[in-house]
Amino acid sequence: MRVHSSVIKKAAMEKLRDRGITVEEIAEIAYEMQKPFTPHLTMETCIESVQAVLNKREMQHALLVGIELDILAEKNLLSEPLLSLVRNDEGLFGCDETLALGSVLGYGSIAVTTFGYLDKYKTGIIKKLDTVKDGPVHTFTDDLVASIAAAASGRIAHRLRDEEERLSDLQNLDSTKQVG
Amino acid sequence: MRVHSSVIKKAAMEKLRDRGITVEEIAEIAYEMQKPFTPHLTMETCIESVQAVLNKREMQHALLVGIELDILAEKNLLSEPLLSLVRNDEGLFGCDETLALGSVLGYGSIAVTTFGYLDKYKTGIIKKLDTVKDGPVHTFTDDLVASIAAAASGRIAHRLRDEEERLSDLQNLDSTKQVG
Amino acid sequence: MRVHSSVIKKAAMEKLRDRGITVEEIAEIAYEMQKPFTPHLTMETCIESVQAVLNKREMQHALLVGIELDILAEKNLLSEPLLSLVRNDEGLFGCDETLALGSVLGYGSIAVTTFGYLDKYKTGIIKKLDTVKDGPVHTFTDDLVASIAAAASGRIAHRLRDEEERLSDLQNLDSTKQVG
Amino acid sequence: MRVHSSVIKKAAMEKLRDRGITVEEIAEIAYEMQKPFTPHLTMETCIESVQAVLNKREMQHALLVGIELDILAEKNLLSEPLLSLVRNDEGLFGCDETLALGSVLGYGSIAVTTFGYLDKYKTGIIKKLDTVKDGPVHTFTDDLVASIAAAASGRIAHRLRDEEERLSDLQNLDSTKQVG
Numbered sequence: 001m002r003v004h005s006s007v008i009k010k011a012a013m014e015k016l017r018d019r020g021i022t023v024e025e026i027a028e029i030a031y032e033m034q035k036p037f038t039p040h041l042t043m044e045t046c047i048e049s050v051q052a053v054l055n056k057r058e059m060q061h062a063l064l065v066g067i068e069l070d071i072l073a074e075k076n077l078l079s080e081p082l083l084s085l086v087r088n089d090e091g092l093f094g095c096d097e098t099l100a101l102g103s104v105l106g107y108g109s110i111a112v113t114t115f116g117y118l119d120k121y122k123t124g125i126i127k128k129l130d131t132v133k134d135g136p137v138h139t140f141t142d143d144l145v146a147s148i149a150a151a152a153s154g155r156i157a158h159r160l161r162d163e164e165e166r167l168s169d170l171q172n173l174d175s176t177k178q179v180g
Numbered sequence: 181m182r183v184h185s186s187v188i189k190k191a192a193m194e195k196l197r198d199r200g201i202t203v204e205e206i207a208e209i210a211y212e213m214q215k216p217f218t219p220h221l222t223m224e225t226c227i228e229s230v231q232a233v234l235n236k237r238e239m240q241h242a243l244l245v246g247i248e249l250d251i252l253a254e255k256n257l258l259s260e261p262l263l264s265l266v267r268n269d270e271g272l273f274g275c276d277e278t279l280a281l282g283s284v285l286g287y288g289s290i291a292v293t294t295f296g297y298l299d300k301y302k303t304g305i306i307k308k309l310d311t312v313k314d315g316p317v318h319t320f321t322d323d324l325v326a327s328i329a330a331a332a333s334g335r336i337a338h339r340l341r342d343e344e345e346r347l348s349d350l351q352n353l354d355s356t357k358q359v360g
Numbered sequence: 361m362r363v364h365s366s367v368i369k370k371a372a373m374e375k376l377r378d379r380g381i382t383v384e385e386i387a388e389i390a391y392e393m394q395k396p397f398t399p400h401l402t403m404e405t406c407i408e409s410v411q412a413v414l415n416k417r418e419m420q421h422a423l424l425v426g427i428e429l430d431i432l433a434e435k436n437l438l439s440e441p442l443l444s445l446v447r448n449d450e451g452l453f454g455c456d457e458t459l460a461l462g463s464v465l466g467y468g469s470i471a472v473t474t475f476g477y478l479d480k481y482k483t484g485i486i487k488k489l490d491t492v493k494d495g496p497v498h499t500f501t502d503d504l505v506a507s508i509a510a511a512a513s514g515r516i517a518h519r520l521r522d523e524e525e526r527l528s529d530l531q532n533l534d535s536t537k538q539v540g
Numbered sequence: 541m542r543v544h545s546s547v548i549k550k551a552a553m554e555k556l557r558d559r560g561i562t563v564e565e566i567a568e569i570a571y572e573m574q575k576p577f578t579p580h581l582t583m584e585t586c587i588e589s590v591q592a593v594l595n596k597r598e599m600q601h602a603l604l605v606g607i608e609l610d611i612l613a614e615k616n617l618l619s620e621p622l623l624s625l626v627r628n629d630e631g632l633f634g635c636d637e638t639l640a641l642g643s644v645l646g647y648g649s650i651a652v653t654t655f656g657y658l659d660k661y662k663t664g665i666i667k668k669l670d671t672v673k674d675g676p677v678h679t680f681t682d683d684l685v686a687s688i689a690a691a692a693s694g695r696i697a698h699r700l701r702d703e704e705e706r707l708s709d710l711q712n713l714d715s716t717k718q719v720g
Contacts, residue, residue, distance in 0.1 A: 184705060184708075186705075237698065238648050238649070282649075287646065289642075341597075342545070345544060345545055345546075
């Protein structure tokens with residue numbers, strides 16, 4: 001039986017919430033990343049963009065896979081040596097970034113470079129997830145949160161340009177009318 | 181404690197074997213894919229290339245993650261709705277291809293396009309893995325096998341060009357000497 | 361001065377037309393690729409999907425870059441050895457696939473594997489572009505056309521699933537009402 | 541006629557030099573990026589790693605394409621609107637990052653995230669290339685330099701781990717002998 005996408009979306013959002021991650025916290029990272037380039041950016045725009053990213057099927061699937069692996073590692077339910085690789089958040093592991101990158105690539109090059117930046121220079125909720133020791137495992141989850149924030153950032157950059165152009169088109173239309 | 185890479189390699193190779201997949205079967209796919217472009221290609225070259233690909237850390241990690249998820253799905257040890265997505269090898273799932281693609285991207289564009297081809301037009305062991313119904317789950321494993329064969333194909337193409345150039349350099353050197 | 365996106369779109373579409381490529385020809389490839397999985401697929405859906413892909417900024421930019429390089433190679437206006445690499449459509453070149461892949465990655469794994477398939481097993485207009493010898497150079501253009509068709513294919517697969525679910529939701533709603 | 545890879549390598553290295561970029565300057569960025577994780581890192585290791593990256597065919601091809609486009613833009617030899625997009629180093633252009641990313645993906649996830657970081661937070665020679673105004677065009681070149689440095693960083697991380705393991709293996713062997 002095929003799973004309905006509404007079931008998948010609900011499950012992905014619940015998993016995020018269960019891990020203590022809110023849409024607002026992810027939106028804050030996107031805000032921080034895009035604010036320098038877009039002075040009039042609001043948190044509302046960022047929240048809307050994070051929600052749009054979370055509406056995508058492949059992002060929901062990645063969240064289900066990644067958070068599942070983190071939870072299984074937490075409960076020692078993965079076989080060795082995978083268990084140790086995930087529990088240690090081993091630097092050369094790579095599968096966590098690969099899974100997260102898959103969902104970022106759809107949002108253009110700004111999203112990709114923002115993801116790289118966030119992975120190196122963790123901020124906000126990503127930092128909070130990353131630094132927890134001997135407690136909950138967030139090896140996949142922190143990269144996925146970075147990928148949501150990065151995708152939202154790329155989306156915002158493209159949307160704001162579209163909006164600027166629409167505004168400037170309207171003004172040109174207006175000045176043409178006045179001249180006429 | 182950090183896991184030694186020899187432990188990881190051994191575990192990845194054992195997982196492959198446990199799933200009934202041999203290096204030779206993967207090499208046969210690489211052979212089939214590259215034969216049309218390289219008339220003198222031997223199975224030995226293909227086996228050597230598959231082994232080189234399997235020596236890479238990120239490929240071993242991807243195998244550990246992917247086969248683990250397939251086995252957990254087989255044993256109904258994943259939570260829903262992820263369990264159904266993996267058990268059904270759902271066409272829009274995407275995480276299986278994403279994980280596999282990560283290991284292919286390192287081998288150049290021939291590897292990437294070969295991976296895409298193999299994913300569409302499954303041959304050999306990949307077909308065997310893919311078509312099994314109501315039995316073992318190979319959702320991640322078949323894509324990973326395709327990625328190993330594709331990476332080996334890309335590697336072969338680059339290596340053979342290097343060899344051709346070395347041979348032609350030697351012949352030129354030789355003819356220069358004879359002229360001299 | 362910033363270039364308006366309407367100027368970029370117009371230029372990209374003109375370049376495609378100048379190279380003898382129509383939206384319909386690209387849509388035919390998407391149709392051929394998705395038909396086996398979606399029996400009710402129409403050419404209208406495929407044309408609409410190709411147009412949506414061509415509306416994306418990064419796809420337009422890739423077309424401007426790729427077609428420019430092909431034309432410059434045709435006119436011998438690239439420096440050596442790049443000129444020979446592009447004119448010969450050298451198999452290990454890779455930059456043509458890289459540029460094209462960038463626009464495909466945004467459309468999910470079906471788009472990526474379809475791109476790989478089309479690059480290996482060229483059909484329709486892609487074949488026509490690829491096989492021309494000693495005439496116009498299409499090294500970048502054929503890969504870009506494959507990427508548009510592949511992206512449209514991925515988009516169709518996701519859209520049709522959404523539609524199926526909407527229909528099934530309506531039917532369920534209906535039967536609930538009737539029961540009530 | 542096929543171009544010999546030695547010709548391509550020579551041309552790519554000359555182009556880099558002509559644009560005022562040295563292997564040492566790129567190695568300095570790799571050094572800066574990996575030093576925090578590898579206290580004993582030397583500049584020699586970084587230079588060796590940059591040279592290994594520059595020995596790869598696909599990196600050389602990307603350099604030939606990217607620097608050619610920058611030079612053509614500088615000389616106003618690209619058609620509009622591509623010329624303006626490249627001359628302005630337009631933030632949403634994307635093709636420069638796509639071309640550069642293609643060569644990074646082969647070096648694992650550390651290389652990808654380092655590339656993203658360098659693209660956002662430009663340092664050393666990348667900053668120097670990026671900030672020049674109304675002068676030489678480096679739209680593609682700065683991203684390619686970032687990709688070389690990022691690839692070298694990823695390569696260093698993997699190599700050093702291999703070396704650490706070899707050393708620890710030798711010590712274990714040694715202590716086993718002494719016990720014996």
